[in-house]
Amino acid sequence: MPENQVFLHFAKYIALSNALKEELSQRIVSKTLKKGELVHSAHNVCTSSYFIRKGLLRIYFLKEGQEISEFFCAENEWVNSPKSFMQRQLDIYWIDAIEETEAFSLHISDLGYLLEHFPEMERYARLSMGTIFAHLLERISSLRFTSAKERYEHFCSVYQTIHARIPLGMVASYLGIAQETLSRIRALK
Amino acid sequence: MPENQVFLHFAKYIALSNALKEELSQRIVSKTLKKGELVHSAHNVCTSSYFIRKGLLRIYFLKEGQEISEFFCAENEWVNSPKSFMQRQLDIYWIDAIEETEAFSLHISDLGYLLEHFPEMERYARLSMGTIFAHLLERISSLRFTSAKERYEHFCSVYQTIHARIPLGMVASYLGIAQETLSRIRALK
DNA sequence: ATGATTTTTTGATATAGGTCAAAAATTATT
DNA sequence: AATAATTTTTGACCTATATCAAAAAATCAT
Numbered sequence A, B: 001m002p003e004n005q006v007f008l009h010f011a012k013y014i015a016l017s018n019a020l021k022e023e024l025s026q027r028i029v030s031k032t033l034k035k036g037e038l039v040h041s042a043h044n045v046c047t048s049s050y051f052i053r054k055g056l057l058r059i060y061f062l063k064e065g066q067e068i069s070e071f072f073c074a075e076n077e078w079v080n081s082p083k084s085f086m087q088r089q090l091d092i093y094w095i096d097a098i099e100e101t102e103a104f105s106l107h108i109s110d111l112g113y114l115l116e117h118f119p120e121m122e123r124y125a126r127l128s129m130g131t132i133f134a135h136l137l138e139r140i141s142s143l144r145f146t147s148a149k150e151r152y153e154h155f156c157s158v159y160q161t162i163h164a165r166i167p168l169g170m171v172a173s174y175l176g177i178a179q180e181t182l183s184r185i186r187a188l189k
Numbered sequence C: 001a002t003g004a005t006t007t008t009t010t011g012a013t014a015t016a017g018g019t020c021a022a023a024a025a026t027t028a029t030t
Numbered sequence D: 001a002a003t004a005a006t007t008t009t010t011g012a013c014c015t016a017t018a019t020c021a022a023a024a025a026a027t028c029a030t
Helices: A004-011 A018-027 A082-087 A108-117 A119-145 A148-158 A168-175 A179-188 B004-011 B018-027 B082-087 B108-117 B119-145 B148-158 B168-175 B179-188
Strands: A029-033 A038-040 A048-054 A056-063 A066-074 A094-097 A101-107 B029-033 B038-040 B048-054 B056-063 B066-074 B094-097 B101-107
Touching (some): A004 A018, A004 A048, A038 A048, A048 A108, A056 A101, A056 A168, A082 B119, A101 A108, A108 A119, A119 A148, A119 B082, A168 A179, B004 B018, B018 B108, B038 B048, B048 B056, B048 B108, B056 B168, B066 B168, B101 B108, B148 B179, B168 B179
Antiparallel strands (some): A029 A101, A038 A094, A048 A101, A056 A094, B029 B101, B048 B101, B056 B094
């Protein structure tokens, strides 16, 4: 059963009742994305969250005509555009597929229903945010105190399984360094 | 009733039942802190969260003997050391008072109790994390793409009411720039 | 208040990483 | 496979910010 993959993810944080499994199964929708395909566009409210079964998505925005990558999300993670999704605001971010990707989507109204009816779902949301929280704090530390080279190494260690699947230019903008600089850093090894 | 100040804060996110108000009142403890006093020390697990009624706290760590400020928290906010508090880990952070401060403390076991028995408390926790989340994302953007000067200006706008109450050296380490640089930036205006 | 300590400012110099431009390598399209 | 488009690398030069050192100003303790 393909939903099992999502269930396993939830099980890292909470005990999933059969009732919740049922409701979840009925609400998630399978999607396949081609490389380069958008799942969300700027100037809209982000209304779905995507659980990646296989593949790699990127959230980015445009700055002076350039794409600036904000995060990358791979297997067994949920992606959405956080601020737009949580606060139902129009967005500046785009989400596209770096690779061909298989995902489940969950609409925000369905998430709302689940949060409303299953207290453990609130708990899941709080706890899983804690994980992301810790990542953001590390990223801030990394940006404040480390050289471009160290930041790249940190990036490779955090995105262990996927860093090699992401084009150099996207990594550079994610790290906030010039693409030329990243190219030089890579050349050192 | 002094607890009203905390209730007002909760009311920004959820409707507070009388039962929850009761339980909260019984669990929060009033504390007064002198300037410079520590409320939490590294090498311990952070077991309390503090709601600031008046004053200013700072969370910092030591790097090569230097104090590096991680955040500042003022009136009507909760402070703790996030990673240690959420994951019950030994900590690297210290929390001290920049000014004489009045706070309520809430022990993690009491928070656990409230989360356990009041689903709206889970909701509050999730939603209030959303607010902090948005701040962290902005801070990351600010670190990646803006000059020291712009970062300082952004800092002043975010910490509108409190930036002037924080010593320059602490602000510099928060922004990840040298204290001399910040002094020069300030001199420009 | 007075000296001691801490914090901030100013000056001189060094460097990591940015920018612009062009070549090389890789990937996509017909 | 050949050509076009995109991405990455290399080179030359420049700028923002770091570092080190010392003076000035502010704050603290007796």
